[in-house]
Amino acid sequence: MSRITLKELAFELGLSISTVSKALNDNFEISEITKNRVKEAASLLNYKPNLVAKSLKTGYNNTIAIIVPYFGNPFQSQVLEGAHQAAYERNYKLVFMQSRENAKLEQESLKTLNQQNVDGVIITPSANSNLKYLKQFHQICPLVLVDRIDFDLPTFKIGVNSEKGSYDATQHLINSGRRNILVLCGMNIGINQKRISGYNKALMANFIPFNKENIIQVDYGQSREDLIKNLTQILKNKLNQNSGPMGILGTTDTLTVSCLGILSNLGIRVPEQVSVIGFANTEAAESLNPSLSTIIQPAFEIGQKGVEKLIQLIESKDRFKMDFDTTILDTFIVARNSTKV
Amino acid sequence: MSRITLKELAFELGLSISTVSKALNDNFEISEITKNRVKEAASLLNYKPNLVAKSLKTGYNNTIAIIVPYFGNPFQSQVLEGAHQAAYERNYKLVFMQSRENAKLEQESLKTLNQQNVDGVIITPSANSNLKYLKQFHQICPLVLVDRIDFDLPTFKIGVNSEKGSYDATQHLINSGRRNILVLCGMNIGINQKRISGYNKALMANFIPFNKENIIQVDYGQSREDLIKNLTQILKNKLNQNSGPMGILGTTDTLTVSCLGILSNLGIRVPEQVSVIGFANTEAAESLNPSLSTIIQPAFEIGQKGVEKLIQLIESKDRFKMDFDTTILDTFIVARNSTKV
DNA sequence: TTGTAAGCGTTATCAC
DNA sequence: GTGATAACGCTTACAA
Numbered sequence: 001m002s003r004i005t006l007k008e009l010a011f012e013l014g015l016s017i018s019t020v021s022k023a024l025n026d027n028f029e030i031s032e033i034t035k036n037r038v039k040e041a042a043s044l045l046n047y048k049p050n051l052v053a054k055s056l057k058t059g060y061n062n063t064i065a066i067i068v069p070y071f072g073n074p075f076q077s078q079v080l081e082g083a084h085q086a087a088y089e090r091n092y093k094l095v096f097m098q099s100r101e102n103a104k105l106e107q108e109s110l111k112t113l114n115q116q117n118v119d120g121v122i123i124t125p126s127a128n129s130n131l132k133y134l135k136q137f138h139q140i141c142p143l144v145l146v147d148r149i150d151f152d153l154p155t156f157k158i159g160v161n162s163e164k165g166s167y168d169a170t171q172h173l174i175n176s177g178r179r180n181i182l183v184l185c186g187m188n189i190g191i192n193q194k195r196i197s198g199y200n201k202a203l204m205a206n207f208i209p210f211n212k213e214n215i216i217q218v219d220y221g222q223s224r225e226d227l228i229k230n231l232t233q234i235l236k237n238k239l240n241q242n243s244g245p246m247g248i249l250g251t252t253d254t255l256t257v258s259c260l261g262i263l264s265n266l267g268i269r270v271p272e273q274v275s276v277i278g279f280a281n282t283e284a285a286e287s288l289n290p291s292l293s294t295i296i297q298p299a300f301e302i303g304q305k306g307v308e309k310l311i312q313l314i315e316s317k318d319r320f321k322m323d324f325d326t327t328i329l330d331t332f333i334v335a336r337n338s339t340k341v
Numbered sequence: 342m343s344r345i346t347l348k349e350l351a352f353e354l355g356l357s358i359s360t361v362s363k364a365l366n367d368n369f370e371i372s373e374i375t376k377n378r379v380k381e382a383a384s385l386l387n388y389k390p391n392l393v394a395k396s397l398k399t400g401y402n403n404t405i406a407i408i409v410p411y412f413g414n415p416f417q418s419q420v421l422e423g424a425h426q427a428a429y430e431r432n433y434k435l436v437f438m439q440s441r442e443n444a445k446l447e448q449e450s451l452k453t454l455n456q457q458n459v460d461g462v463i464i465t466p467s468a469n470s471n472l473k474y475l476k477q478f479h480q481i482c483p484l485v486l487v488d489r490i491d492f493d494l495p496t497f498k499i500g501v502n503s504e505k506g507s508y509d510a511t512q513h514l515i516n517s518g519r520r521n522i523l524v525l526c527g528m529n530i531g532i533n534q535k536r537i538s539g540y541n542k543a544l545m546a547n548f549i550p551f552n553k554e555n556i557i558q559v560d561y562g563q564s565r566e567d568l569i570k571n572l573t574q575i576l577k578n579k580l581n582q583n584s585g586p587m588g589i590l591g592t593t594d595t596l597t598v599s600c601l602g603i604l605s606n607l608g609i610r611v612p613e614q615v616s617v618i619g620f621a622n623t624e625a626a627e628s629l630n631p632s633l634s635t636i637i638q639p640a641f642e643i644g645q646k647g648v649e650k651l652i653q654l655i656e657s658k659d660r661f662k663m664d665f666d667t668t669i670l671d672t673f674i675v676a677r678n679s680t681k682v
Numbered sequence: 683t684t685g686t687a688a689g690c691g692t693t694a695t696c697a698c
Numbered sequence: 699g700t701g702a703t704a705a706c707g708c709t710t711a712c713a714a
Contacts, residue, residue, distance in 0.1 A: 015700080016700065017692085017701085019699080025693085050692070052690090053397050054691080055393045056690090056706050056708090057691080057705080058692085058706085063436075071418045072418040072422060074413065077412045080437070081439065084412070084437060088438075088453070093436050094436060095435060095437075096436075112432070115389050116403070117392055257625055258628045260630065282625065287598045287602040288602060289605040347707065348708095356685090357685045357686075358686095358707090358708085359686075359687090359709080359710075363684090371684080390708075393706090394708040396708090397691070397692090397708075398689080398710090685714075686711105686713070687710100687712090687713095688709105688711085688712100690707105693705085694705085695704085695705100696701100696702090696704100697700105698700085698702090
C-alpha cells in the first residue's frame with residue numbers, strides 16, 4: 001500500500017527518524033524551519049503514515065463500528081449514512097454489522113468487533129438484546145446507544161422523541177376530523193410504549209376516550225404474506241365494527257405501507273374513508289397511492305451524533321467518569337394525500 | 342481491549358513466545374502435546390491475538406471495503422448485506438463507503454481507504470467514474486467490480502444479466518397482451534444499454550417494430566418533485582398518443598415506483614389499461630397498489646461473491662497474473678398484480 | 683522440538 | 699533542537 005516510510009523519508013532529508021516524526025506531528029521541540037522542510041518533502045514524496053504501526057503504538061485503531069438490526073431498513077440505512085459521513089469527516093474507519101434482531105448474532109458481532117480491536121461501537125440493540133452483556137461489553141469497549149435507548153446503561157444515548165412524534169401524528173389525524181383512531185404496532189420494544197403513550201395523550205387532550213381494542217399488535221416474526229393476511233383480517237373486522245371516518249397510525253414503515261395496500265385491496269378509499277399516517281423514513285412514501293403522510297425521524301442526524309459522541313468518548317481521558325447525556329431529537333410530519341381533508 | 346498477550350501467555354506456560362506463537366498457528370515444528378497445552382491455556386486465559394500487531398508484521402489488515410453509490414438504495418443495501426455476511430464468515434472487517442454517484446467523492450474515498458491500508462476494495466463505480474483512476478488504484482490495491490462491470494479493468498467482476506432480465510420482462514409484458522411498450526430509463530450507464538438491448542431483442546423475437554420514441558430517458562439529477570412532474574408530463578403525452586393496452590418497463594425501482602403513483606394520479610388503471618413491470622429489489626413492491634411485478638436482481642449474492650473473489654485476489658500469490666473471471670448472475674421475475682392479465 | 687532475536691513503522695523518553 | 703533507543707505484540711529465520 002503506502003510505499004515510503006518514515007525511515008526513508010528521514011534518510012532523504014538527512015535527519016533522524018524521530019526528528020521527522022516529531023516534525024510531522026508538529027511537536028514544539030522542532031524548529032519551524034525543519035518542520036517546513038520535512039512537510040514539504042513528505043508531500044513531495046507522497047509520504048503516508050502507516051496507520052497500522054501507529055495503531056500498534058498508540059493502542060488506537062481509528063476504527064469504530066456500528067451495529068443495526070437491518071441495513072435494508074430505510075430508517076436504519078439513513079442512520080448508517082449519517083454515521084458514515086461523520087466518521088469519514090473525522091477520518092475514522094467505520095465497520096458495519098447487522099444483527100437481524102437476533103441477540104445471539106448481536107453478541108457474536110460484538111465479540112468479533114472486540115477481537116478486531118475497534119475503538120468503539122455504536123449500537124441499536126436488537127429487540128431482545130441482552131442488557132447484561134451490553135453492560136459487560138461497555139466495560140471493555142466504549143459503547144453508544146442510538147434509536148433504542150431504553151437501556152439502563154451509563155453512556156451516551158441518541159434517540160427520538162417518539163412520544164411527541166405520535167402525539168403530533170394523532171393530533172394531525174384528529175385535526176383531519178378523525179376521532180376513531182387505530183394504532184398498528186410491531187414488536188414490543190420500549191419505543192412502541194412511548195408511541196402508544198403519545199397517542200393516548202393526544203386523545204386525552206382532545207377528550208376522546210381511549211379504547212384498548214384500537215391498539216393492534218401485529219406479530220413481527222411472521223412472513224410477509226402472513227403479515228398481510230393477518231393484517232387484512234384485523235382491519236376488515238375493525239372497519240366493519242365501526243362507522244364514520246377513521247384514522248390509522250402506523251408505528252413502523254413496513255406496517256404502514258402494507259396497511260395502505262390492504263385498504264386498497266379491500267376497496268376502502270384513503271383518505272375519504274380512512275386517513276392514514278405512519279412513522280416512515282422511506283422515500284417511497286411520496287410515490288405511493290395515495291402518497292403517504294409520514295412522521296419522519298431524523299435518522300441521518302442520529303447516526304451523525306452517534307459517531308460524534310462515540311469519538312468524544314473514545315478520546316476522553318477517563319471514559320467511566322464522563323457526564324453522559326442523552327440527546328433526544330424531534331420528529332416532523334410530512335402531510336401528504338393519505339391524510340388530506 | 343484484548344488484555345493478555347503472547348508474552349504473558351508464554352510466561353504462564355513456561356515456554357518461549359515463539360513456541361507459543363507457533364503452537365497457536367499449528368506450526369508443524371511443534372509437538373502435539375505442546376500445542377494442546379498451549380491452546381488450552383490460551384482459551385482458559387481468554388487469549389485473543391492482537392490483530393493490529395499481526396497486521397503490522399504480515400502487512401495484511403484483515404479489512405476490506407465496499408463502495409456503493411447509496412446505502413439507502415434497496416438493491417445496494419442488499420449487496421451490502423451479502424458482502425457483510427461473506428466478510429463476517431471469513432472474519433474480515435468490512436468498511437462501507439458511499440460515493441453518491443460522485444466521481445470526486447469516490448476518488449477521495451479510495452484514497453482514504455488506501456491510506457487506511459485496507460487489503461482490498463469492492464466497488465460499484467459511480468455513474469461518471471474515472472476509469473483511469475480506477476486502473477491506477479488497482480495497481481496498488483486489489484479491486485473487484487460489482488454490478489456496474491462495463492469497465493475495461495483486468496479484475497474479477499460480478500454482474501447481472503441485464504439483457505436477459507429485460508428480455509424476459511418485455512416478453513412477460515408481451516405475453517400479457519401488450520405490444521406497445523414504453524421503457525423508462527434513468528442514468529446513461531452501461532447497464533441501461535444492455536437493458537434496452539434486451540428489450541429490443543424481445544420485440545424482434547415477437548415481430549414488433551421498434552419505435553425509438555418509446556425509450557424514455559429521464560434525467561436523474563433532478564429533485565424528486567421535478568422528476569415526478571417531468572414523468573407525469575411524458576406519460577400523459579405518451580398515453581394520449583396511443584390507444585390500446587400498453588406496457589411499461591421501468592429500469593430502476595425509483596422510476597418504476599414513481600410511475601405507478603403517477604398513473605394512479607392520472608386515473609389510469611393498472612393493469613387494465615397499462616401493465617407495469619420494473620427492475621426493483623424493494624420489499625415495498627408487495628405492498629404497492631397494485632402490487633408491483635418486478636425483475637429481481639440477486640443483490641445479496643452479488644455482494645457475497647464480490648467478497649469471495651476479493652479475498653481470493655488478496656490471498657493470491659501474484660494478483661497480476663490471475664485468471665480473472667466475470668460472474669454473471671441471472672435475474673428472476675416476480676409477477677404480481679401490475680401485470681395481471 | 684524449542685528458544686533467540688530481528689524487525690514490521692510508529693511514538694516517546696531521554697541524552698546530547 | 700536534534701538524535702539514539704526502547705517499546706507496542708506479533709511472525710519467522712536461524713540457532714541450539
